[in-house]
Amino acid sequence: MKKTPEPQEASSPEPRLYRVVADRIQQLIRDDGIPPGSRLPAERELAAKLSVSRASLREALIALELGGVVEVRGGSGVYVSERAATPADVPEVGPGPFEVLSARRMIETEIAAMAAKNATDSAVDAILNAVLEMERCHDDRSSNEQADRNFHLAIARATGNTALVGVIDYLWNQRGSLWHKLKAHYATEDLRKNTLTDHRAILGAIAAHDATAARQAMRAHLERVTRTFSRG
Known part of the structure; x- marks a missing residue:
């Protein structure tokens, strides 16, 4: 009598890249002790530091802005918000x-x-x-x-x-x-x-x-x- 194979658990989908990068940015904010109200490094510098493309970084920053972690100010830069002290779970909002x-x-x-x-x-x-x-x-x-x-x-x-x-x-x-x-x-x-x-x-x-x-x-x-x- 053949043994019925046990059902395999469905693997969890891989998180989207902007969520991965967003988590790394939050970790960097904590590790470097960047206080609320401070400006993050310029995008070019930040992308190089995290070894990601500018496009991936920008998607992550926008996701963090939607989560209230940072504030993007056109022509000025990206600033850490008060909520950055508590790590945010960046929501899944579809493809970047x-x-x-x-x-x-x-x-x-x-x-x-x-x-x-x-x-x-x-x-x-x-x-x-x-x-x-x-x-x-x-x-x-x-x-x-x-x-x-x-x-x-x-x-x-x-x-x-x-x-x-x-x-x-x-x-x-x-x-x-x-x-x-x-x-x-x-x-x-x-x-x-x-x-x-x-x-x-x-x-x-x-x-x-x-x-x-x-x-x-x-x-x-x-x-x-x-x-x-x-x-x-």
């Missing part, structure tokens, strides 16, 4: 913003190329309408962001592949509290203006059915967003 951007660079560049090959006239019109809506709502952040979402979804629909529409919808829904906090601190007016220029370039390539140009334009756009959010 740079994780999402990395996935989008990989996926949306090919979606743009596929859209350029397959887009019908009505699909191009839908992309154009999203661009025009972004331009009309430039000063209305909420409506502008919705039009931005519609732009990327319209490109996915132009491929004729509904699975890809679902992928873009999923990726957009990962833009949670970390993303919005990061954007609030580091998005610039130049980025908002350049986004419109980028979208026009993507639209033009798709309308011309130039897959290579569409791929390059989408990559350039997403790389610009990544650079803006990661540089100091």
